Amino acid sequence: MSFFGKGPVSGTGGKLFATAMMLAVCLFVAFVAALLAADFWYVWANAASGTGPDRTSLIEKLFEKEIIAATKLSFLTSTAATAISMIFAVPMGYALSRYRFPGNRLADSMVDLLVVFPPLIVGLSLLVFFQTPAGKWIEANLLKFVYQPSGIVICQFAMAGPLAIRMVKTTFDEINPRYEHVALTLGCTTAGAFARVALPMARNGIMAGAILAWARSFGIFGPLMVLVGAVRMRTEVLPTTIYLEQSVGRIEVALAVALLMIALALASLVCLRFLQTNRAWEASRP
Amino acid sequence: MIDIRSISFKIGGFSMEDLSLSVGAKEYFVLVGKPGSGKTLLMECVAGLRRILSGTIRIAGRDVTCLEPRLRGIGYVPQDLALFPHLSVERNIGFGLKAMGLSRKEASVYVRWAADLLRIEHLLGRTVEGLSGGERQRAALARALAPRPPVLLLDEPLSALDEETRTELCAEMKRVQRETGTTVLHICHDLEEMSALADRMAMICGGRVVQVGSPEEISRAPSDPNVAGFMRLGTVLRGEAQSVAGDVVIELGGGLVVQAKGRTSGTVDFLVRSESVLIKRGSVTERSPNSFAGRFLALHRAGPIVLADAEIGTGTRIRAAMLPRDAEPLSILSSGDPVAVSFPPSAVYVFPGTHGNGAHSVLGEPAESR
Missing domain, CATH: 2.40.50.100 (RNA polymerase II/Efflux pump adaptor protein, barrel-sandwich hybrid domain)
Structure with a gap:
C-alpha cells in the first residue's frame, strides 16, 4: 500500500482516508523538527545578535572542566549501566522467550512495570530501598549508592535495563526455536545450541538492545535528582549539567550541551535503524 | 532400528495414547496422515525434542527414552529445513561434526563426503541466503547426514518444493538412503512422494496408527476409509x-x-x-x-x-x-x-x-x- 500511486486503486473516500492518516505523520514529524530547529535557532540567533555568548566562546564553554567531567561521568556510567543491563537482558530475554514457568507472565509484567514507571518514582523507590535494612546492609557492606556515582549507574540500570530485556526478548521471540532443536540433534547441548545458534542469530538484536539501553542511560535525569542529587564534579552527568546551567540562567550553555546530547542520541538512532534493517533474516520464522 | 512401544503424549487438546510402531534397519519408512494427525509430534518424540508421558523408544537396540537428542544417534531435517542463516553451507554441513569434537581437517573430509553425496560441492562457499529450494533441501540433508547417523528423521522436507524438483529429489533421497544404508523415517502427506520413497508406510490419524504395511499391501487391503482416501x-x-x-x-x-x-x-x-x-x-x-x-x-x-x-x-x-x-x-x-x-x-x-x-x-x- 502506498500513498503515492502504487497501491490498490482507490476512490475519493480512500484518498481522504489516506490523507487523514498522512496528516498525523506530517504533524508529528513537524513537531519533532520544530523542537530541534528551535534549539539550534536559539543558540545561533543569540550568538549572532550578541545577546548571548558567541560561537567560539560557546564551544569553549563546552570544554569547561565541569562539563568535561560531566561528559566523562555520563559516558562511564552509561556504559557501566548498559553492561549490567545486557548481563541481565540476554539470559532473561532468552528465558522469558523460551521457557514456560510459573510466574513467567509476572516476570514479564515486572519488566514492563519499570518501563512505564514515572522516572521520579524509580529514584524515590531506590532511595527508600536504601533506607530499608536490606538496603542499609548493602550500603554498609557492599557498595554505597545514595549520593554516590554508583547511584547513577543503578538509576540508569533501573531505567534502561527493562528496555534492553524487552528488545532482547523480542529478538529471541523472532528466532524460531527449531534452529536450536536442529542443533540439539546435531550433537549440541542446550547451552551449546544457545551459544552456537541462538546467540549469533540474535547478535544484531542484542546490539540494538545495548544501544537503546546506552541511549536511555545517557539521557535520564529524574531518578538521579532523587537518589544522587546534582553535586558538581561528583554526581553531575550531562542532563544534570543542563539543569544546573539553566537554573543559573545560562540557557545557551544548557542548549549547547543539549545539542551535544541530541547529536549523540541521533547517532544511536542511526546505529539502531541500521541494525534493525540487518535483522530481517532473524525474523524469518520457518 | 526404531522401536516405539506404547508411548503416550499430550499437548494442549491433542493426545497420543499407547502408540507403537517399528521401523526396520535400512528401511525407508514413510509416515502419512492428514495435517494435525500427530505425525510431527511423533517424530519430535523420537528425536527427543518432546518428552513422552509413558512408553519406551529404542533406537538401534538402545533405550533412548530419557536420552538428550544429541545422544540418540539421529539426523533431523524439519519441514522448514532450519538451515542456520549465519553460517555458510560448508559450516552448516560441518556443524554437527564440530559439536562432536572433530578437528577442522577431519570434519572437512566428512563435509566433502556429504556434499559429494548430495551433489552440492559447488555450493559449499555460499551463504544460505540465495539458495534455491532444491539446494536448501540438499544442504539440509547433507548437514543431517554428515555425522553419519544410523537414523534419519525427515519431516516433510519436500513440501515447499515444486513438483519437478520434488520428483527429482525423491529419486536422490532414495539413492542416498540406499548408498548410506541409513534408516529413514519420513513424514509426508503426498501420495506420489510416498509411492516414490516408501519401503513401508504407516497411516496415522488422530494420534493413532491406523495401518502399517507396504504401499502395495495397503492398497490391496486398506484398513479404513481414511487410508483408502489417502491412497485415492x-x-x-x-x-x-x-x-x-x-x-x-x-x-x-x-x-x-x-x-x-x-x-x-x-x-x-x-x-x-x-x-x-x-x-x-x-x-x-x-x-x-x-x-x-x-x-x-x-x-x-x-x-x-x-x-x-x-x-x-x-x-x-x-x-x-x-x-x-x-x-x-x-x-x-x-x-x-x-x-x-x-x-x-x-x-x-x-x-x-x-x-x-x-x-x-x-x-x-x-x-x-x-
Whole structure:
C-alpha cells in the first residue's frame, strides 16, 4: 500500500482516508523538527545578535572542566549501566522467550512495570530501598549508592535495563526455536545450541538492545535528582549539567550541551535503524 | 532400528495414547496422515525434542527414552529445513561434526563426503541466503547426514518444493538412503512422494496408527476409509449389508443395491475401486450386477489417467479412473447428461470392522490392485 500511486486503486473516500492518516505523520514529524530547529535557532540567533555568548566562546564553554567531567561521568556510567543491563537482558530475554514457568507472565509484567514507571518514582523507590535494612546492609557492606556515582549507574540500570530485556526478548521471540532443536540433534547441548545458534542469530538484536539501553542511560535525569542529587564534579552527568546551567540562567550553555546530547542520541538512532534493517533474516520464522 | 512401544503424549487438546510402531534397519519408512494427525509430534518424540508421558523408544537396540537428542544417534531435517542463516553451507554441513569434537581437517573430509553425496560441492562457499529450494533441501540433508547417523528423521522436507524438483529429489533421497544404508523415517502427506520413497508406510490419524504395511499391501487391503482416501483408491460408501447365496448385497438407500464378494452383514463402509469402474455415455443396456443409470458430473486429468465423476441415485457420487482413450467419449458430455455406471462385484472392498448394530464382517477376496 502506498500513498503515492502504487497501491490498490482507490476512490475519493480512500484518498481522504489516506490523507487523514498522512496528516498525523506530517504533524508529528513537524513537531519533532520544530523542537530541534528551535534549539539550534536559539543558540545561533543569540550568538549572532550578541545577546548571548558567541560561537567560539560557546564551544569553549563546552570544554569547561565541569562539563568535561560531566561528559566523562555520563559516558562511564552509561556504559557501566548498559553492561549490567545486557548481563541481565540476554539470559532473561532468552528465558522469558523460551521457557514456560510459573510466574513467567509476572516476570514479564515486572519488566514492563519499570518501563512505564514515572522516572521520579524509580529514584524515590531506590532511595527508600536504601533506607530499608536490606538496603542499609548493602550500603554498609557492599557498595554505597545514595549520593554516590554508583547511584547513577543503578538509576540508569533501573531505567534502561527493562528496555534492553524487552528488545532482547523480542529478538529471541523472532528466532524460531527449531534452529536450536536442529542443533540439539546435531550433537549440541542446550547451552551449546544457545551459544552456537541462538546467540549469533540474535547478535544484531542484542546490539540494538545495548544501544537503546546506552541511549536511555545517557539521557535520564529524574531518578538521579532523587537518589544522587546534582553535586558538581561528583554526581553531575550531562542532563544534570543542563539543569544546573539553566537554573543559573545560562540557557545557551544548557542548549549547547543539549545539542551535544541530541547529536549523540541521533547517532544511536542511526546505529539502531541500521541494525534493525540487518535483522530481517532473524525474523524469518520457518 | 526404531522401536516405539506404547508411548503416550499430550499437548494442549491433542493426545497420543499407547502408540507403537517399528521401523526396520535400512528401511525407508514413510509416515502419512492428514495435517494435525500427530505425525510431527511423533517424530519430535523420537528425536527427543518432546518428552513422552509413558512408553519406551529404542533406537538401534538402545533405550533412548530419557536420552538428550544429541545422544540418540539421529539426523533431523524439519519441514522448514532450519538451515542456520549465519553460517555458510560448508559450516552448516560441518556443524554437527564440530559439536562432536572433530578437528577442522577431519570434519572437512566428512563435509566433502556429504556434499559429494548430495551433489552440492559447488555450493559449499555460499551463504544460505540465495539458495534455491532444491539446494536448501540438499544442504539440509547433507548437514543431517554428515555425522553419519544410523537414523534419519525427515519431516516433510519436500513440501515447499515444486513438483519437478520434488520428483527429482525423491529419486536422490532414495539413492542416498540406499548408498548410506541409513534408516529413514519420513513424514509426508503426498501420495506420489510416498509411492516414490516408501519401503513401508504407516497411516496415522488422530494420534493413532491406523495401518502399517507396504504401499502395495495397503492398497490391496486398506484398513479404513481414511487410508483408502489417502491412497485415492476410489469411492467410499456406506450401506446395509446382508449375505445372499454366497455373495454380499449392500443396500445404499434410494433403491440402489451393490453386490460384493464375501460374507458380511450389518452397516458397512465399503470401497468401490476407481480403476474397475466404467462410465459410458447413454443409458444402461445390460442388467448385470452393479450396473446403474447415472448422471455425468465432471472429468479431471490426473497425470497419465483421467478421473471421471458420475452420480447414481440421489447424491451417491462414484469416481472412475480411466485411460484417456476410454475417457474420450465422455469429453463431449455436459454435467447432468445420462451415463451408465458399472463395476464388477470384485471392485467392491468392504472395510474390516463393524458399525452401528454390531454386525460382523468377514472379508471377501480383495479386488486386484493396480
